Amino acid sequence: MRLQQAxxxxxxxxxxxxxxxxxxxxxxxxxxxxxxxxxxxATVRRSYVVGTMANYEFARxxxxxxxxxxxxxxxxxxxxxxxxSDPVDRTTWPxxxxxxxxxxxxxxxxTRQIDDFIGRLVRTGDIVLDRVATDGRVRLLRPTDxxxxxxxxTLKSYYDVLQALYPEPGYGPAVACDLTFQRAHRKGALVVxxxxxxxxxxxxxxxxxHQMYQGCHILMVLTxxxxxxxxxxxxxxxxxxxxxxxxxxxxxxxxxxxxxxTADLLVQSKQDRQGFTPTPxxxxxxxxxxxxxxACHDLTDRLALTEMEQDAGLL
Numbered sequence: 001m002r003l004q005q006a007x008x009x010x011x012x013x014x015x016x017x018x019x020x021x022x023x024x025x026x027x028x029x030x031x032x033x034x035x036x037x038x039x040x041x042a043t044v045r046r047s048y049v050v051g052t053m054a055n056y057e058f059a060r061x062x063x064x065x066x067x068x069x070x071x072x073x074x075x076x077x078x079x080x081x082x083x084x085s086d087p088v089d090r091t092t093w094p095x096x097x098x099x100x101x102x103x104x105x106x107x108x109x110x111t112r113q114i115d116d117f118i119g120r121l122v123r124t125g126d127i128v129l130d131r132v133a134t135d136g137r138v139r140l141l142r143p144t145d146x147x148x149x150x151x152x153x154t155l156k157s158y159y160d161v162l163q164a165l166y167p168e169p170g171y172g173p174a175v176a177c178d179l180t181f182q183r184a185h186r187k188g189a190l191v192v193x194x195x196x197x198x199x200x201x202x203x204x205x206x207x208x209x210h211q212m213y214q215g216c217h218i219l220m221v222l223t224x225x226x227x228x229x230x231x232x233x234x235x236x237x238x239x240x241x242x243x244x245x246x247x248x249x250x251x252x253x254x255x256x257x258x259x260x261x262t263a264d265l266l267v268q269s270k271q272d273r274q275g276f277t278p279t280p281x282x283x284x285x286x287x288x289x290x291x292x293x294x295a296c297h298d299l300t301d302r303l304a305l306t307e308m309e310q311d312a313g314l315l
Contacts (some may be wrong), residue, residue, distance in 0.1 A: 066248060219282070
């Protein structure tokens with residue numbers, strides 16, 4: 001166990017050693033434990049919630065539909081497959097079958113849900129189904145400029161947080177929404193999928209909320225509100241703005257709050273029985289998710305830069 005730097009809610013907490021392990025041992029990248037132990041983590045946590053959540057609002061998310069973990073992962077898989085594809089190598093083509101195989105490997109959705117989401121993205125102009133001239137039975141998934149623009153902006157929101165934590169050498173291409181970087185990043189991210197699947201399932205306290213529309217996002221927003229005014233209970237009405245921005249109902253928000261209370265992630269306030277306060281367990285679950293996400297993006301940044309150097313003939 002290792003000691004974590006002081007934060008708003010807990011002065012010192014012990015982090016399990018596995019958080020300091022690299023997702024890819026042969027790549028020198030920031031680990032989740034390093035991110036959590038950074039003295040500025042408590043400060044940038046709010047930037048993470050505010051900056052990244054904006055991309056998952058109902059009006060901005062691809063398909064104009066409520067995000068769920070499987071939908072976010074499906075978009076990532078789609079862009080990654082397209083980025084890594086080689087027209088002359090059939091085994092790399094972003095076929096519907098290959099996409100569904102990778103997307104379903106995270107065990108967060110069934111085949112029918114993934115099929116429905118593909119159809120939705122086609123109807124909203126986020127992806128195109130191309131037929132192969134030499135084999136009309138094969139359909140290839142191609143992201144449109146609309147989806148790729150959203151993807152770059154979403155990547156930038158994560159790297160803006162990393163830039164604040166680690167300004168040297170920084171994350172210049174990602175923050176600048178560089179097109180070449182995006183393709184190299186998404187190509188390299190294919191090999192990181194197993195690590196993403198592991199940290200999602202290891203964080204068992206949040207796992208049920210990944211399968212609820214905006215579940216984890218609502219918990220993160222609630223955590224941000226609690227951080228902004230420590231000691232003040234969060235009431236359901238404090239989350240009213242999420243109904244429009246996240247495209248969810250009042251009853252859905254209430255269900256998430258009740259599920260979080262049952263899981264000991266939230267507790268009713270003693271001074272305000274209608275208010276909730278995040279528990280240490282709930283705060284830790286959110287912090288670990290954020291740290292793992294940032295660590296994965298640090299890893300994929302390094303993979304992307306290596307890919308770009310190889311393409312430029314510098315390695």
